[in-house]
Amino acid sequence: MKTSKCLKHALNMVIHSKLRSWLTILGIVIGVGSVIAIMSLGAGLQQSMEAQMSGLGGDILTITAGFSRGITFGHRRPGGSGSSSSTATEEEVVLDRADVQALKSIPDIELIDTNIRGTVKIYYLGKSGSVTLTGVDQKVWSKITTTEIRDGRMLGPADMNVIVIGGRLADSYFDKPLGINKMVNIEDKAFRIVGVLDDSSNSIIMPLQMAYTVLDDKENGVYDSIVIKIKNEDELDYVIEKIEHKLMMTRHVADKNRDFTVSSSRQFQEMRSEMLGSMTLFLTAIAAVSLLVGAVGIANTMFTSVLEKTKEIGIMKAIGARNKDILMIFLLNAGLIGLVGGLIGVVFGAVLSGFMPMLMGGSMPMTRGGAATVVSMESVVMALSVAVIIGVVSGVVPAYNGSKLKPVDALRYE
Amino acid sequence: MTKPKDGARKKDDALVVLKDVWKIYQMGEVDVPALRGVSVEINKGDFVAIVGASGSGKSTMMNLVGCLDTPSKGRVFLKSRNIADLCESDLATLRGKTIGFIFQQYNLLQNMTAFENVVLPLELQEVDDGAAGKQAKKVLRLVGLEDKMHHLPSQLSGGQQQRVAIARCLVGDPEIILADEPTGALDSVTGKDVLNMLERIWKEEGKTVIMVTHDLHLAEYAHNIIELKDGKIIRMEQNHKKVLH
Numbered sequence: 001m002k003t004s005k006c007l008k009h010a011l012n013m014v015i016h017s018k019l020r021s022w023l024t025i026l027g028i029v030i031g032v033g034s035v036i037a038i039m040s041l042g043a044g045l046q047q048s049m050e051a052q053m054s055g056l057g058g059d060i061l062t063i064t065a066g067f068s069r070g071i072t073f074g075h076r077r078p079g080g081s082g083s084s085s086s087t088a089t090e091e092e093v094v095l096d097r098a099d100v101q102a103l104k105s106i107p108d109i110e111l112i113d114t115n116i117r118g119t120v121k122i123y124y125l126g127k128s129g130s131v132t133l134t135g136v137d138q139k140v141w142s143k144i145t146t147t148e149i150r151d152g153r154m155l156g157p158a159d160m161n162v163i164v165i166g167g168r169l170a171d172s173y174f175d176k177p178l179g180i181n182k183m184v185n186i187e188d189k190a191f192r193i194v195g196v197l198d199d200s201s202n203s204i205i206m207p208l209q210m211a212y213t214v215l216d217d218k219e220n221g222v223y224d225s226i227v228i229k230i231k232n233e234d235e236l237d238y239v240i241e242k243i244e245h246k247l248m249m250t251r252h253v254a255d256k257n258r259d260f261t262v263s264s265s266r267q268f269q270e271m272r273s274e275m276l277g278s279m280t281l282f283l284t285a286i287a288a289v290s291l292l293v294g295a296v297g298i299a300n301t302m303f304t305s306v307l308e309k310t311k312e313i314g315i316m317k318a319i320g321a322r323n324k325d326i327l328m329i330f331l332l333n334a335g336l337i338g339l340v341g342g343l344i345g346v347v348f349g350a351v352l353s354g355f356m357p358m359l360m361g362g363s364m365p366m367t368r369g370g371a372a373t374v375v376s377m378e379s380v381v382m383a384l385s386v387a388v389i390i391g392v393v394s395g396v397v398p399a400y401n402g403s404k405l406k407p408v409d410a411l412r413y414e
Numbered sequence: 415m416t417k418p419k420d421g422a423r424k425k426d427d428a429l430v431v432l433k434d435v436w437k438i439y440q441m442g443e444v445d446v447p448a449l450r451g452v453s454v455e456i457n458k459g460d461f462v463a464i465v466g467a468s469g470s471g472k473s474t475m476m477n478l479v480g481c482l483d484t485p486s487k488g489r490v491f492l493k494s495r496n497i498a499d500l501c502e503s504d505l506a507t508l509r510g511k512t513i514g515f516i517f518q519q520y521n522l523l524q525n526m527t528a529f530e531n532v533v534l535p536l537e538l539q540e541v542d543d544g545a546a547g548k549q550a551k552k553v554l555r556l557v558g559l560e561d562k563m564h565h566l567p568s569q570l571s572g573g574q575q576q577r578v579a580i581a582r583c584l585v586g587d588p589e590i591i592l593a594d595e596p597t598g599a600l601d602s603v604t605g606k607d608v609l610n611m612l613e614r615i616w617k618e619e620g621k622t623v624i625m626v627t628h629d630l631h632l633a634e635y636a637h638n639i640i641e642l643k644d645g646k647i648i649r650m651e652q653n654h655k656k657v658l659h
Contacts, residue, residue, distance in 0.1 A: 005537045016525040315521045318482060319582065320510020320538040322503045408483040411521070 001325040010332035013305070014340060021337065024294070024301040028341025028390070029348055031291030032383045036349025036375060038287050039383075041356045042280030044373035049273050058266045059233040060144065061240065063103075063226040063247070065093040067258045093259040095223045102250040103228065108239045111229040113140045114208060116222075118215040122204070123185040124174050131169060133186065133204045135211020135218075144229045146265075152180040152195035159207055162194040166201030173202055187214050236264060294341065295390040302334050302398035313402055314410025323403040330399030331392055338391020342384040349383070350375045428491075429590060429622055430456040430479050435488035437474050437645075448474040450645040451488070458589065461616050461623045463636030463653075468628060471645040473594065476626045480592045481509045493589075510538055514583030516612075518595035520575040522567040528554065528578045529563040535586045553581040557611065573604035580611060584619075591615070593625040597632060609635050 014021065095114075103112055116135040121128055142154035155164055163186070170178045170193075178184065182193050191206065212220050230239045240262050253259050306313070313326055353373040437449040449471045456462055456479070464472045477483040478490050481497050490497045493512060497505060514535075515521075522531045529550055536546035554560050557577040567575050576596065583591055593612060597605030613635055616623045625636060633639050634653060641649035 001538050002540055012525055311521070312523055315523065316534070316538070317506065318480070318509065318515050318521075319535045320506055320586070322506040322538075324503070325538060406483070408477045411482065411517075 001321065001328070003328065006325065006328040007332050009329045010336050013309075013329070013333045014336045020304065021301055024297045025337055025341040025344065027294035027297040028291070028338060028387055029345040031287065031294040032342050032345025032387050033348035033352055034287035034290055035284055035386075036346055036379055036383050037352040037356055037373075038280065038283045039379040040349070040353035040373040040375040042276065042284070043376055043379070044353075045276055045280075046273065047374055049269065049276065058236065058264070059230050060146070060265050061228040061230065061236075061243070062263050062265070063095060063099070063228065063243070064224070064261050064263075065095050065259065067261050095226055095260065097221050098250060099247060099260075100223075100226065102246050103226065103243065106239070106242055106246055108231050108235060108242060109228050110231045111140045111144050113137045113144045113227040113229075114223040115225045115227060116208065116211050116215060116218045117224045118211075118218065120186050120204070120214055122169075124178065124182070125176060127174050129173060131173070131202045131204055133206065133211060133214060135208040135215070136205055138207045141205070144227055148198040150196045150198035152193070154195055155205065155207060159194070160210060161189070161191050162206070163191045164195035164197060164205040165193055166197050166199055166203040168200045169202045169204070170196040189214060236266075240264070291386065291390060295394045298334055298337055298391050298394035299398065301337070302330065302395045303401075305333070306330065306398045306402035309402070310405060310410050310413040313405050314407050314413065317405070317407035318411060326405075327399050327403035330402050331395050334395020334399065335388050335392040338387040338389070338394075339384065341391070342387025345387065346375075346380050346383055428455045429458050429460075429493060430454075430624075431489075431491040432475075432478065432485075433489045433491075435475075435478060435485045435490060437471070437478065437483070438486040447645050449478070449485075452642075452645070452647055453488075454640060454647065454650065456622065456624060458622055459620055460638055461613070461636045462625070462638045462640060463633035464624065464626045464640045464642065465628065465630060465633045466642035469644075470642040472626045472628075472642050474645075475642065476592055476594055476624065479590075479624060480513050480515060481505050507539075510535055511586060512588055513590045513592055514586065514588035516576070516579050516583050516591065516593040516596045518598035520567070520572075520579045520599070522575055522578055522582075524567055527564050527566055528559060528570065528581075531567070531578055532563075532581045532585050535582060539586065550581070550585055553584045554578075556584065557581045571604075572600050573607065576600060576604075576608055577611070580608070580615075584615065588621070590622045590624060593623065595627055596625065597627075597629075605632075 100112055100114060103109055114137050118133055119130050120133045122131050136155070138155035138159055139157045142156075145154075149164070150167060151170075152164070155162065163184075165178060178193060178196075180193055180196070183190055184193065185191070186204065186206075189210075191210075197203075197205075206214070212218055218224075228243070230236065232239075243262050244258075247260055247262075248254065248258060251259060313321075316326065353375060356373055432452050432454045435449055435452045436447060439446045439448055452471075452475060464475055466472045474483070478485055478497075479492075481490075481492060481500075484490075484498055492508060495508070497508075500508065522528075523534070526534070532554055533546050533550040536549060541549075551560065551563070554563050557580050559574060559577055559581065562570060562574060562578075567578070570578065576599075591612070596612065597608055600608060609632065612623055612625070615621055623636070625632070627633055637653050639649065639651055639653055640647055
């Protein structure tokens, strides 16, 4: 029998399938849909991250106290001693003016911004909330930050009781939006808003000296992090090496007991991207398990189908069907179940992926910025191929069993 | 139709030859013989009725003649070819081109229309669509069902379904028509119509018809009668009423 005719008979079998076959197809739909949705979400997040990375300064470095072989992005709360020569493991280590002085002697560094950070209470029109406050060196912050200003202006060198706030804090944190020249109380001090950042954060940026007065537990001259802009982005690795060498000398530490970490935003983003890739792969693997369950479903349905169609196989054999005709019809039938499931699954997955960021409710950092999901042609082709292959592979044994039936036995089957 | 002598060479015009054929079924540890040393020759153009009570071995004999099964002992020749020597694929091809089956329960594929059922044997033989369609319509016209060709079996009466089965049997222009209790599921009037149709096909188309029946009255339509009992041929004779006609 010609393959086209086998396909026609296989299609006829799918069309006249009973509910069970459609439930089997549903299994594949769920499997393929999940894989597509997760892959498209992963691709969307990757794309959004790449967009963010392209906007980040590759020439920005951050130095934090404490050291780990991996990159640590949290900051340690400095101790009260102000000493810069304590070890990383037993005593709290800090960054201070001595470190800044040491860094100033490196000619490859263009700008140095010193930061402290903490959580503060903010009050506005009788309402309050907790937000993150960052104290920055206002003389350099505007030149070093990669975040744009949406409204108002950056902090200026002579600013004192003024702040710049994040986009979300301005728009939706309080019942009424915060804007330029509005007054808010932070802890017990009044501040005027001079700028709103073009981001979706709840953060507050204020001059470093004012931040010391608000964050009681911070000691003047001790920093949580030092942000550096280097002169030549191409020499990033070389400058990092130079900074590390210099700080190890001034802090009297060796490589084995190093107590500070130098990291670049690019490294950070690359690591996040790598982690995201691994997470996507992991989730895809979990979704693939449902595809595997779908495959078992197809095998089960095909075995039942062969049993159900035993008499038909006998009739076909009696009128001249060869083993390979029967094998081909059942294999194509299984493949079609996979294909139909795959096609519906791709549509389902594409629709589902559109709702994913909403379903996650912004629980993933990357979805907060409204990262769109991307259904790539590769993922569609891959999912469809896998669905068809799974269908065919699951159908091999039942189809083979069906093809090997003796016509006389098959005809006798009731 | 003749009974071949041991060692005798089969005749050139013998379509089907069974030589000392045994068919033994295994029921657990017990061997149950369904045919015991059956030898017979069926010639081109014969109309043979195989009769016998239930369990006499007539269906087993038909399965062997139709190449649906192979003997436990002895040899079955179809068109001079020992079916035991043929591979599955050759056997299927031989079956498809040489034999047309008519079953008691019609055995139509329920998801296919009358036309699709009839054209199926030609599709299996990879006949091109145009010629296959023309031939299927021709045989459906022959059995008087041209206007029902797009009906599903479930939309046809028992008699109409059997006529579709006859059309399917004829579409490949087989030399042998094997009919297993062709009227078993039909009322007497419809059954008679079907038998008349078989007889007409035998006469006009020159086919060899082998009919299995338990009904001795129906066997009267045939020109040769083989009677089986307990797996053995107990009577093999010409139907003189028909022969004289």
